[in-house]
Every structure is written in C-alpha cells, then in structure tokens.
Amino acid sequence: xxxxxxxxxxxxxxxxxxxxxxxxxxxxxxxxxxxxxxxxxxxxxxxxxxxxxxxxxxxxxxxxxxxxxxxxx
Amino acid sequence: xxxxxxxxxxxxxxxxxxxxxxxxxxxxxxxxxxxxxxxxxxxxxxxxxxxxxxxxxxxxxxxxxxxxxxxxxxxxxxxxxxxxxxxxxxxxxxxxxxxxxxxxxxxxxxxxxxxxxxxxxxxxxxxxxxxxxxxxxxxxxxxxxxxxxxxxxxxxx
Numbered sequence: 001x002x003x004x005x006x007x008x009x010x011x012x013x014x015x016x017x018x019x020x021x022x023x024x025x026x027x028x029x030x031x032x033x034x035x036x037x038x039x040x041x042x043x044x045x046x047x048x049x050x051x052x053x054x055x056x057x058x059x060x061x062x063x064x065x066x067x068x069x070x071x072x073x
Numbered sequence: 074x075x076x077x078x079x080x081x082x083x084x085x086x087x088x089x090x091x092x093x094x095x096x097x098x099x100x101x102x103x104x105x106x107x108x109x110x111x112x113x114x115x116x117x118x119x120x121x122x123x124x125x126x127x128x129x130x131x132x133x134x135x136x137x138x139x140x141x142x143x144x145x146x147x148x149x150x151x152x153x154x155x156x157x158x159x160x161x162x163x164x165x166x167x168x169x170x171x172x173x174x175x176x177x178x179x180x181x182x183x184x185x186x187x188x189x190x191x192x193x194x195x196x197x198x199x200x201x202x203x204x205x206x207x208x209x210x211x212x213x214x215x216x217x218x219x220x221x222x223x224x225x226x227x228x229x230x
Contacts, residue, residue, distance in 0.1 A: 001162060002152040010154060040149060 003040055007015035011044055018048040076138025077184040083177045084135050084189065085143045087196070090170055091128040093148040095121050097166060100152055113156065116206040120163075120203060125153045127196050134192055156223060157214055164207040170200045 002010050007067040017027025031041040076084075102117035151166065151213045153159030174197040180192035214222045 001158060002154060005150070005152070037149065 003044065004030035004033075004037045006037075014044045015048040018045050019052055025067060074138060076135075076140055076189070077088070077186055080181055080184050080186050080189050081135060081138055081140035083095065084131055084138070084140065085146075087173060087177060088128060088131045088135065088142060089146045089148060090166075091124050092144070092146075093150055094124040094166055094170070095128065096147070097150045097152065097163065098124065100150070100162065104152075104159070104218055105156065105226075108156075110156065112226045112229040115229050117159075117163075123199060123203075126201075127199065130192060130196070134189060138189075152155060156226070157211070157219060160207050160210045160214075163216060164204065164211065167200055167203045167207060171197065172206060174200060 002008065003014060007026070009026055009030040012031050013025065013027040015027070017025040017030075021026055032039040098117045098121035102114050102121060105117055106114035135142045151162040153162045175192050178190050178193050178197065181193060183189065210222075
C-alpha cells in the first residue's frame with residue numbers, strides 16, 4: 001500500500017529501510033515532506049524494528065546469520 | 074436553526090470520511106484506467122461521484138444547522154498498488170463508514186435530531202451497497218482466480 005504520497009513510498013520499502021539500518025533507501029524519504037503520513041510511517045517502522053530485534057532478521061529480510069552463504073550483499 | 078454540537082461534530086467526522094473516500098476512489102479509478110481496466114475505472118469513478126453526492130448533502134445539512142463544514146481535514150488516503158489491494162482498502166474504508174454511520178444514527182436519535190438521523194440512514198444504505206459490491210469483487214477473485222477476474226475488467230460492456 002502506498003504510505004507516503006509525496007515520495008511514492010510503500011509499506012514494503014519502509015520496512016526494507018528499517019532492515020537496512022536506515023540512511024540508505026527510498027523508505028527513508030517517507031514522511032519528510034508534508035508529514036501527513038508520519039503516524040502510519042512511525043507505526044510501520046516501530047513494528048518492523050521490533051520484528052527485526054525479536055527475530056534477528058538480516059538486511060535481506062531472511063533469518064540467515066550475518067556472513068553466511070544465504071546472507072548476500 | 075442551531076444544531077446539537079455533538080451532531081455537528083459527528084456530521085463533520087462523516088464529511089471527513091466522505092472527502093477521503095472521494096480521493097481514494099478517484100486515484101484508484103485513474104490507476105485502473107492507466108492499467109487498461111476500463112470496467113474497474115468506471116466502477117471506482119462512479120463510487121467517487123457517489124461519495125461527492127454524499128458530501129454535498131452533508132455540507133448542506135451542516136450549514137442548515139449553522140455549523141462550519143470542515144473541508145481541510147482528511148483521514149489517510151489508503152492507496153492500493155494492485156487491484157486486489159485496492160478492493161481490500163476500499164472495503165476497509167467502507168466498513169469504517171458503516172460503523173461510523175450506525176454510531177451516528179444512534180447519537181442523532183439520542184440528541185432528538187431525527188432530521189439528521191434520516192439523512193444518515195439514506196447515506197448508510199449507499200455505503201452498505203458499496204460494502205456488498207466490494208465483498209463480491211473479492212469473492213470473485215477468490216473463486217475464479219485473479220487473472221480470470223482481471224480479464225473481465227478490461228472491457229466495459
């Protein structure tokens with residue numbers, strides 16, 4: 001679902017930006033213009049942050065340990 | 074004539090939802106048209122127009138009751154990125170409208186404003202029909218499969 005209309009960012013892209021640690025992806029742009037989507041953006045971000053912390057998800061969203069063959073750059 | 078403050082607040086809440094729905098259906102119609110689904114384009118466009126008509130009568134009622142129609146406030150416009158998601162988001166929006174209207178009708182009765190109650194009941198009938206239509210679309214997708222469903226949405230005849 002499109003979340004940020006100003007930057008055309010959807011919910012998957014926001015979650016991807018969280019998994020990649022921020023400062024790298026389109027998902028980081030969400031909420032940086034009119035701010036109308038911020039409540040929803042913050043909700044998505046905090047849910048994903050909890051998920052990452054709980055499950056130890058890596059950058060590609062998998063459960064593979066960092067540095068393993070399945071954890072690709 | 075002066076309206077009950079609670080009723081006026083409620084009318085503006087419903088108006089906010091209608092203005093949001095106008096935009097959500099409109100952009101969904103445009104996206105479907107861009108993808109070539111002419112039948113869906115017309116479907117969503119007509120739904121947007123229906124909500125404009127609802128907004129029209131709500132604004133008239135608010136003004137009649139010496140209130141101020143709020144044209145600035147919107148709920149989040151939830152835009153789907155594919156047809157099935159559009160239907161799901163539209164359905165969620167309409168289900169919210171049905172709940173809000175039912176709550177509003179009860180509040181109008183309690184406040185002794187049956188004129189507004191009757192108006193909301195007529196709007197509710199339209200929203201329930203919209204819920205029915207969207208549930209049917211999602212059921213079709215489930216039963217005939219997405220590709221078969223989408224193939225029926227290309228031509229409007």
